Amino acid sequence: MVCEGHKINESERFTWNFREAHRGRAVNLFSRLQHWRTQRQLRRRRIPAQLWRQVTETALGHYRLTARELQRLRNLASLFLQQKIINGAGGQEVDDTMRAVIAAQACLLILNLDLDWFGGWREIIVYPGSFVVDRIDHEDPGAAGLGVVHEQRAVLDGEAWGRGPVILAWDDARPDAHRHGEAFNVILHEFAHKLDMLNGTANGMPPLHPGMDQQRWTRVFTRAFDRLHAQIEQQQLGSIDPYGAEDPGEFFAVATEAFFQTPRQLYRECPDVYTQLAQFYRQDPRQRGTGCDYPDGDSSDAG
Numbered sequence: 001m002v003c004e005g006h007k008i009n010e011s012e013r014f015t016w017n018f019r020e021a022h023r024g025r026a027v028n029l030f031s032r033l034q035h036w037r038t039q040r041q042l043r044r045r046r047i048p049a050q051l052w053r054q055v056t057e058t059a060l061g062h063y064r065l066t067a068r069e070l071q072r073l074r075n076l077a078s079l080f081l082q083q084k085i086i087n088g089a090g091g092q093e094v095d096d097t098m099r100a101v102i103a104a105q106a107c108l109l110i111l112n113l114d115l116d117w118f119g120g121w122r123e124i125i126v127y128p129g130s131f132v133v134d135r136i137d138h139e140d141p142g143a144a145g146l147g148v149v150h151e152q153r154a155v156l157d158g159e160a161w162g163r164g165p166v167i168l169a170w171d172d173a174r175p176d177a178h179r180h181g182e183a184f185n186v187i188l189h190e191f192a193h194k195l196d197m198l199n200g201t202a203n204g205m206p207p208l209h210p211g212m213d214q215q216r217w218t219r220v221f222t223r224a225f226d227r228l229h230a231q232i233e234q235q236q237l238g239s240i241d242p243y244g245a246e247d248p249g250e251f252f253a254v255a256t257e258a259f260f261q262t263p264r265q266l267y268r269e270c271p272d273v274y275t276q277l278a279q280f281y282r283q284d285p286r287q288r289g290t291g292c293d294y295p296d297g298d299s300s301d302a303g
Contacts, residue, residue: 130169
């Protein structure tokens with residue numbers, strides 16, 4: 001920035017233009033180098049065509065992706081598998097098909113984002129079925145300075161740690177698993193937590209893109225969260241799983257499941273939530289295959 005009242009002479013203008021041009025060339029060179037490196041990785045270790053066709057038919061057909069989207073997803077999933085380790089536990093053996101299914105559905109979330117959104121951690125652990133975790137919760141000490149310790153045992157089908165692994169139960173993660181309804185997808189759920197935790201904790205507020213209104217996001221999701229509690233009290237079921245009433249982080253994860261699994265139903269019942277998720281994920285699954293426009297953010301956030 002030039003201070004007011006200072007006149008730029010020809011020498012300064014030349015120096016400034018030279019620096020800007022040099023900086024631009026450096027950025028362009030880095031971008032080309034990164035592109036070359038990515039293409040080299042894909043040439044060497046892209047998911048094989050036959051395996052990808054199998055994954056497309058068994059695990060992705062529901063989403064009605066275009067050929068271009070499927071190609072981009074294949075590239076993302078291939079790079080994902082080069083960065084992550086997928087290990088079995090509890091006697092579960094992990095084969096290439098399982099790896100490809102997990103990678104493809106996880107990367108569906110970031111189809112129009114970037115693989116860096118899954119950076120900072122390394123491992124995915126797969127159990128054959130639901131697994132048991134023991135947790136110790138510490139209550140805040142009261143006036144007497146004494147805290148209460150609670151030991152809890154929970155049976156889970158998935159779990160995500162902030163900088164640690166994603167843990168999945170394959171009985172619930174496999175493509176034909178719909179034990180908890182059409183909107184259920186444990187892979188989408190746990191990887192949505194990973195995106196949410198990029199801001200620190202799973203609190204329903206992932207890092208929003210420039211131009212997205214944080215206050216509107218908070219208002220929309222708070223209203224929908226409260227509405228879900230009211231529906232549960234009235235014993236009414238909708239597109240958002242009642243598990244989302246646990247806390248705002250779980251609400252974001254189950255809303256993400258509904259956004260991809262049952263997008264039309266979510267839009268009918270919660271158009272404000274759908275629009276916010278469409279802006280965040282930069283996708284509009286409700287309109288895939290229809291040629292309709294992408295949500296522009298002007299939908300009402302009244303609930």
